[in-house]
Amino acid sequence: MTAMALNDLLPAERISRSESSNPLGNSGDWIAQPRTENEIADLLRHADEKGWKVTVTGGGSKRGYGGLRERYDMMLSLADLRGVVEHRRGDMTVTVRAGTPIRELADHLAEHGQRLPCDPRWPGTATIGGVVAANETGPRRLAFGAPRDFVLGLRVICPDGRILRTGGKVVKNVAGYDMNKLFVGSMGTLGVMSEITVKLRPLPPDQCLMYLTFPEGSEADIEPFLRLLRSSTLEPFALEVLNPVLAEKTAGVNRYTLAVAFEDRSEAVDDQVKWVRDHLPEGIGMEMRRGEEALRCWEAWAELGPRGPEVPDTDSPAAAAKIGLRSTETVSFIREATEKASDRGLEVFAHGGAGHGIARIWLRGTREAVLPYLAELRSVVEERRGFLVADHLPFEWRKRLDVWGNRTIPFGLMKRIKDSCDPNRTLNDQRFVGGI
């Protein structure tokens, strides 16, 4: 395809040839920045007909997440497709364009006392489209759920240029198949989302974040305390176990730490804080951030791990992984990950949700050090029927470590889904599990 052909579809200033590459891969020979759904449809239809391979990007924070192609023929950037389409405040729903950064949306909603129930990493960079495509969640998933739970409707452009609506704008809907689920978490391999309608929640009247630090030697107290907490009637919004290096960055203490958050009316927050104080084993340190302070902690936390668009340090690039386990295994996993890293002379940042079972780790190091470490962790996790997805790796490394892991999944069915939606494999080819 030539620039001429593309120029028919998009004004010249929004389409450019790109020679530059990124060690994270997933680059495009052409970079197109459509502003409307129809432009996307034209571009896709064109690409599909010509047999081009297209990758989709928003803020680029997930550039290192999956993908066995260093370059695509075209990178479709949705960064210009942003803004709120319709915010129905009384209905607590909002329809927003896919390229809208999470923070931009959050700021808008906050003015009306509402919020998106989602706390992903890098909210200033990450867009709602990317977060939904990756079904990304943060520590407060425990109370918020995941994008699969709050997405109500989508507008999706199929590889052949057809525009589909899935779901709707109301909070309950079982008309037809739940087609939203086809696209949420599908890593952009089935269609390009242009508009997303989500369910909102009210901003909490009050909130707090407690850091409970367990002195060296008392790590064994964490799990029993968690069990007590989990079997109580408390309603924590987050229940994260942090390893010492991460705790140092967030809570300022180099110890295994439990981050417990509550959001509710002030009386209810007080009541829960009191419960924690009353039940805390002896010798455990406690620090509390309340209100705005808690909010700032969350914001800082969201910006700790590696991020996509930045060109990584070539000597010692960053790697990150998302791990899924039974929630009762989170503490032992975080400790194991930390110890196994230190055995290898690596320093890993790790935290895991003791209420929802999703853990995250990130570290820096050479390929020779990091990849065997991740592989070892993966085998530990998979033995417990969990998974480890390496959601941030340099492109070259991804060729050596399967991003998605070795768990047996109904792959045949998934491949048939891909073939049905994107028969020419135009979209995000090889970006997803099993080379889909």
Added chain:
Amino acid sequence: MDLARSAETPSPDALPCADGKLGNYLSGDVPDENKWADCVHCGLCLEACPTYLETGHEHQSPRGRVHLIKAVAEGKIGLNESFMDPVFTCLDCRACETACPSNVQVGGLIEEARGQVRRAHPLKGWKGWVSRFFLHGVFPHPGRLEMLGKGLRLLKRSGLSSFARRIGLMKLLPSQLEEMERVTPIPGLPVRKKLPEVVPARGKRKERVALLTGCVMDAVFGDVNEATVRVLTRNGYEVHIPRSQTCCGALHVHAGDREAGRELALRNMEAFSDADHVLVNAAGCGCAMQEYPELFREDPALRQKAEAFAEKVMDVSRFLTRYGFERPKGEIRARASYHDACHLAHGQGVREEPRWILRSIPGLEWVEMANADRCCGSAGIYNLTHPEMAGAVLRRKMEDVPEDAELIPMGNPGCMLQMSVGVLREGRRSKVVHTMELLDRSYRIGDREGKEASSCSDGKSGGWILSSGN
């Protein structure tokens, strides 16, 4: 089972939709269309139905049965054996009526449908024999019932039954009958024989009541009747035991013999015509008598009479809590778990009254039974006609009976027999008793202790009287 049709009964399959009839039903006493019109097919009854829980079959559920009854009326299916099976497998426990949001009278519909089936297909074989023997040969004849009781008494007292059991003679009986024999107590004398027609109240007479002595109750559990009379008289009620009373007809109606049911109903309405209150201590009988109007729905005059009669019929536990009873003082140190007889709880809405009475007994430790109002599988002579289903239902029931219950009180003789079989089968040590027996025992213990203490004067009744609405 063989269903050869006799010459005089027309095959409904072959009947065309003639005039004056509803679908494939025989004319006269057809199931009431309005009763099934109430059913909206929501399915909330399913989990309440013991036979659905056992089979998982829709046609063995209340909703399914109502649907089938309607389907015959619509001419979709015939009045044949495949219709008969679900209609007769129903335990008539009425649990579905409690669960039903729109008050569908499933029990009434089932009984009407059974009446149709029986008219079309008179019973043959073992079931026919059992049915005829009990329904026509025994129950309507107090004399024969007494004979049966006497025989039983003799058998038990003489040790003949244990001898017979030892030599394996009892094995000749179907196993469910043999078990039934084993759990049957040595029957006391029937009160109709033992007590005068009018038993005066102790102290000042508060009310006059008539007692239905029942067939099984009087023949097998005569002691319970005696206890009931003692409880009533001590509380100031004069008890009348009309000699002309007869079987209530519940079993006949359950079995589809509505004609016999009507006959017995008329006899009882006559026998009890003078009574202000007709008290019953057998749930099944009480429920059936309250439903006499159903039997006469095609005869307005009789129906009205039956309605007036039904108004007077009351379970003895409800009567006592409504009109007052003396708080028992004798301690009974035992763990008790009450079983709701279907025809008390679902049939008459009597749930709390027996509990109030029992919980007023000092020393009784109360353990609430899970699913206390789930059928035990007795259901009249169901345990004889459907032994497998009855056994399965009983098994499930026994799972809910607390292992450590020493007493299992209830208010129905059928349940008492069936639950005793359950206790036997499971090798439990619990004792099955009637609510009135326990109350009577507590009174008697209290009296004895009172005498020993020889302090209190006799005249004063024990202050705490439950009144209705409490």
Added chain:
Amino acid sequence: MFGRKKRRLDPLIRQLMEWVGETNVLYRREDLVAYECDGFTLKKGEARAVVFPADTREVAAVVRLLHRENVPFIARGAGTGLSGGATPLGGEVIISLVKMKKLLRVDLDNRIAVVQPGFVNLKLTQSIADRGYYYAPDPSSQYACTIGGNVAENAGGAHCLKYGVTTNHILGAEVVLPDGEVIRIGDEGIPDMPGYDLLGLLTGSEGTLGIVTEITVRILKAPQGKQTLLAYFDDVEEASRAVSDIISAGILPAALEMMDRTAIEAVESANFPVGHPLDIEALLLVEVDGIEAGLKSQVEDITELCRRRNVREVKTARDEKEAAAWWANRKTGFGAMGAISPDYLVQDGVIPRSTLPEVLGKIREISRDTGLRIANIFHAGDGNLHPLILFDERKPGEKERALEAGSRCLKVCAEVGGTITGEHGVGIEKREEMRFVFTKEEIAAQIRLRDVFNPGNLLNPGKGFPQPGRCAEVKQEIKERRMAEG
């Protein structure tokens, strides 16, 4: 057993019997009649047989056989569905899962439970309540409906305002695909397994994509405190505005239900009356739950918001028993219609909450136009309406008018930006109304997805999507039946 001459059995029936045993296959006409419809009674069809498999292996074997013989089949639970999803259209083999009703495993610490599909919804909560846990999705049919059926329909309930619907609580499943292949999705209840969200697609697919034979669900800790309020209004519009006010104030009740005058008349004359005044126009049943300390001020706020909307009376349940009675009264509301009308048709449209007053007004218009009473019992908090159209099937023409009124209600919902079904599913009932919310192309895309799972369309055929030329067929059929019924 009935001495009937051993009939020549349909060879398929014999083969089914070989897999599941003779007593686990129903095939006689009289036995099948009970299976001619589910909770939606306006359309009936005759199945070829009903089979009762005991485990996954038997389900898979039966499905493989039917797939090989090219015989259509349906999975069925308790048959309490309200859109005809489990109703045969004619000739299908019904695979009843009611004998697969075990609770396989409970892991309280990880808050999961593993059940077989025939396990009854309410039983799950009952089995774990003594330890302080419960299963959140609570459709009104929860006394009888199965969790397998809940997955198929993506069942909702009164408490999904705060806690979400079935799809938010299903973490894993074992599924028999329409060709008999058995797959497992999700494991140990661990979320986010790599790959497409097959579980999300299956949930709510109305039994057309696969048959679930084992389900891992999320269980929750019962809330520390709970307050239940009843608010009686003399004006429907004021009541609906109060609903919006409560939500807009940032209060997230666990449930926020509404009943109108006709509905109140029904529940009060049925089996579970609680003494609502009969002269009010609407009532709100509100439940807030959570940390005890935070409830008092929420109750006060709600009461105040209702006052501002001229509520006649607000009362708080004295104890759990009273709250339970209020809920039993509400949850048996549909069935209670039997007490005031021989038949009813329930609709299930969803609207943006803020359009509630407008839509209720339009429903009243429809009631006037068709001359049929319409009761409303619904989940006001999430805008999920349940207009109950009362009619008498025995009166000529009423059923058709009821169907028309139902369809018009859905049209209204679609027009204000809502949808045609929030929790009951499309089934047979709303196949045509799918066109109110989806374009031809969007429906085609969904059918393509079905073809991925169910290429031969043998599993529950004819459900969920508009049938070509169906409208005319239905009218013809109704006419024929009426004539046949004479």
